[in-house]
Amino acid sequence: MMSIRPDEIQGLKQAEGFLSLRGLTRRYGNFNAVDDLNLDVAKGELVAFLGPSGCGKTTSLRMIAGLAPSTSGHIVVDGHDITGVPPYRRDMGLVFQSYALFPHMDVARNIAFGLEMRKVGKAEAQERVREAIALVRLSGKEQHRPAQLSGGQQQRVALARALVVRPSILLLDEPLSNLDAKLREEMRNEIRDIQKRLGITAIFVTHDQMEALTICDKVAVMNHGRLEQLGTPLDIYEHPSTAFVAGFVGRINRLAGTASGGLAEVAGVQVAAPGFDGRVEVMVRPHRVSLSAYAPPAGDDRYALAGTVARATFAGDILEYEVEAGGVLMKSEAATRGGEGVLAPGTPVILSWHRRDTFVYAAS
Amino acid sequence: MNTLALPAREARGMSPAAVAMWLLLPIALVNAVGFLWPVVNLLRMSLNESEATGALIDTVSLATWRNVLTDSFTLELIGNSIGVSLFITLLTLVASYPIAIYLHRSSGLWRTVLLVLVIAPLLTSAVVRTYGWIAILSNQGLVANLLAAFGLAPPRLMFNLTGVVIGLTEILMPYMILALLSGFGRLDPRYEEAALTLGATPLKTFWRVVLPLTAPGMALGCLLCFVLAISSFVTPKLLGGGRVFLLATEIYDQAIVTLNWPVAATLSMIVLVLFGAALALYTRALRRIA
Numbered sequence: 001m002m003s004i005r006p007d008e009i010q011g012l013k014q015a016e017g018f019l020s021l022r023g024l025t026r027r028y029g030n031f032n033a034v035d036d037l038n039l040d041v042a043k044g045e046l047v048a049f050l051g052p053s054g055c056g057k058t059t060s061l062r063m064i065a066g067l068a069p070s071t072s073g074h075i076v077v078d079g080h081d082i083t084g085v086p087p088y089r090r091d092m093g094l095v096f097q098s099y100a101l102f103p104h105m106d107v108a109r110n111i112a113f114g115l116e117m118r119k120v121g122k123a124e125a126q127e128r129v130r131e132a133i134a135l136v137r138l139s140g141k142e143q144h145r146p147a148q149l150s151g152g153q154q155q156r157v158a159l160a161r162a163l164v165v166r167p168s169i170l171l172l173d174e175p176l177s178n179l180d181a182k183l184r185e186e187m188r189n190e191i192r193d194i195q196k197r198l199g200i201t202a203i204f205v206t207h208d209q210m211e212a213l214t215i216c217d218k219v220a221v222m223n224h225g226r227l228e229q230l231g232t233p234l235d236i237y238e239h240p241s242t243a244f245v246a247g248f249v250g251r252i253n254r255l256a257g258t259a260s261g262g263l264a265e266v267a268g269v270q271v272a273a274p275g276f277d278g279r280v281e282v283m284v285r286p287h288r289v290s291l292s293a294y295a296p297p298a299g300d301d302r303y304a305l306a307g308t309v310a311r312a313t314f315a316g317d318i319l320e321y322e323v324e325a326g327g328v329l330m331k332s333e334a335a336t337r338g339g340e341g342v343l344a345p346g347t348p349v350i351l352s353w354h355r356r357d358t359f360v361y362a363a364s
Numbered sequence: 365m366n367t368l369a370l371p372a373r374e375a376r377g378m379s380p381a382a383v384a385m386w387l388l389l390p391i392a393l394v395n396a397v398g399f400l401w402p403v404v405n406l407l408r409m410s411l412n413e414s415e416a417t418g419a420l421i422d423t424v425s426l427a428t429w430r431n432v433l434t435d436s437f438t439l440e441l442i443g444n445s446i447g448v449s450l451f452i453t454l455l456t457l458v459a460s461y462p463i464a465i466y467l468h469r470s471s472g473l474w475r476t477v478l479l480v481l482v483i484a485p486l487l488t489s490a491v492v493r494t495y496g497w498i499a500i501l502s503n504q505g506l507v508a509n510l511l512a513a514f515g516l517a518p519p520r521l522m523f524n525l526t527g528v529v530i531g532l533t534e535i536l537m538p539y540m541i542l543a544l545l546s547g548f549g550r551l552d553p554r555y556e557e558a559a560l561t562l563g564a565t566p567l568k569t570f571w572r573v574v575l576p577l578t579a580p581g582m583a584l585g586c587l588l589c590f591v592l593a594i595s596s597f598v599t600p601k602l603l604g605g606g607r608v609f610l611l612a613t614e615i616y617d618q619a620i621v622t623l624n625w626p627v628a629a630t631l632s633m634i635v636l637v638l639f640g641a642a643l644a645l646y647t648r649a650l651r652r653i654a
């Protein structure tokens with residue numbers, strides 16, 4: 001393993017994390033599957049990769065694991081450039097999106113494989129395999145072949161196989177995608193638990209935003225092979241740095257408008273838009289839009305808009321209204337309370353939302 | 365409920381098993397006429413005896429069998445044939461395996477080109493290919509001349525076992541490669557990747573993942589090549605130059621030269637028994653693999 005000081009990586013930002021990606025790029029023909037990815041993950045941190053299908057999450061993980069070559073860029077672990085190091089010397093665990101369980105081995109031997117390769121003693125290996133199997137709730141299935149397991153069970157074997165070796169870096173490619181809601185929550189808490197207890201640095205690819213926001217220290221939002229934003233779940237949700245992030249994480253109202261002189265005009269409302277000029281997109285999350293019969297008092301730092309109810313959707317825990325106001329449809333949602341009726345379409349209402357809940361982006 | 369069923373139609377139709385039986389009938393007939401009948405004839409012939417003068421004695425006895433199975437020459441012949449065929453099979457496997465793996469992993473036009481190259485030798489007869497090897501291996505052949513040019517004394521590569529092994533290995537390679545390829549279905553690069561990320565070196569990955577997953581293909585290829593090797597005649601005859609004694613060549617000699625048909629028939633039956641043994645071994649291996 002070549003040892004280099006991070007500042008020796010020419011022309012690149014100094015590596016700060018335990019795992020650092022520097023300009024990581026993967027090109028297929030003239031299509032950039034991963035495009036100049038820069039990322040620092042601190043030791044013991046759990047980072048979620050969130051992004052639409054095909055945005056390059058799996059490709060990134062494969063490069064980090066050493067399974068696929070990068071077109072350019074560096075992978076730095078603990079100050080060592082490991083870009084050319086073969087996968088079996090990286091001490092990383094990878095849970096494959098497609099499981100990749102060894103079809104000729106039963107559950108126990110699949111899970112024991114990594115321990116065997118690391119020459120862990122037989123007694124200890126057996127104990128750790130047993131623990132791992134219990135952890136993923138598969139006790140009693142030790143002797144089953146992968147082909148005799150359901151999709152979700154196979155996925156849990158894949159998870160146990162990667163966890164049991166306690167790698168210094170764990171890469172999880174949608175490790176819970178095939179599980180039911182309850183098991184999924186249990187498993188994600190188990191993963192978080194182990195990862196914290198053993199101080200494993202982990203990247204967690206998921207399509208479940210709830211998963212990303214609830215158990216991860218940081219969320220990296222990717223789009224078209226590029227990193228759109230890296231931040232804490234709170235950051236990502238409350239301060240999305242791009243229109244894509246705002247639109248991708250959580251539900252949102254998108255309104256088109258025009259800005260000039262620090263103000264943007266959308267649906268007949270003047271919204272503060274300092275530094276913007278020309279066409280803009282103004283966004284606000286539906287549950288931050290409240291709906292009432294009266295306009296909010298002046299000076300309340302709220303934008304208000306009069307409209308009429310176009311549609312009401314009752315979803316049990318929340319009630320969503322689509323309101324026609326100023327020529328656009330806007331959504332407003334709120335938690336339901338007992339003893340409350342549903343407003344009929346056509347009912348005149350006032351929509352209002354706080355200035356700080358308003359995101360403004362230049363229209364693309 | 366009665367109205368929903370398809371009573372008349374169903375009753376007149378045949379069950380899938382019956383359909384299968386009918387479809388299998390033609391090949392069963394061909395096999396009976398073309399294979400079973402001759403085998404029965406051979407068996408019958410092996411129960412005859414022949415006089416020292418070579419005249420055929422029409423009888424039913426196990427005398428020929430007894431003679432063949434107690435004669436040290438034929439016993440050695442059988443042992444030799446099995447040994448040489450096993451060795452050739454192993455050599456063919458080792459030579460074909462990397463090619464099959466490479467073929468399995470290549471794709472597109474390149475794969476098609478390679479496949480055609482692998483199959484092409486099967487389109488020429490083994491006789492022609494054996495003569496090709498004679499041109500290469502003979503005392504005035506390519507290898508000898510090449511070695512002589514470097515001032516080296518050429519080893520004898522023909523009219524001995526070496527020649528037979530070289531020739532048969534090359535001739536059997538296409539069969540082995542095709543059998544291996546057909547058995548590589550379970551081999552997926554993702555399993556190798558999983559092993560690598562779990563800390564297995566490429567060598568360990570090969571032993572623990574690639575080899576077990578390709579075992580069915582290897583078993584099939586070995587069965588096929590063993591059977592073809594032990595029954596091959598032209599190549600041992602031409603490249604062995606009458607100095608290599610194998611079952612097939614001996615059967616030829618007994619049937620055509622010595623005209624001792626009962627012995628030829630008995631040896632043929634022994635080859636058939638060896639086929640059965642190989643097949644049994646293959647089924648057992650397959651069951652262990654699965």
Ligand SMILES: Nc1ncnc2c1ncn2[C@@H]1O[C@H](COP(=O)(O)OP(=O)(O)OP(=O)(O)O)[C@@H](O)[C@H]1O
Pocket residue numbers: 028033051052053054055056057058059060097
């Ligand atoms: N071998 C390849 N050749 C060409 N393009 C590829 C290849 N592998 C991946 N790609 C492309 O790279 C892009 C990123 O693929 P990747 O598998 O990383 O997506 P992903 O973010 O993991 O998506 P998903 O959420 O659906 O798993 C895709 O557009 C895909 O078509």
Ligand SMILES: [Mg+2]
Pocket residue numbers: 057058059097173
């Ligand atoms: Mg993926």
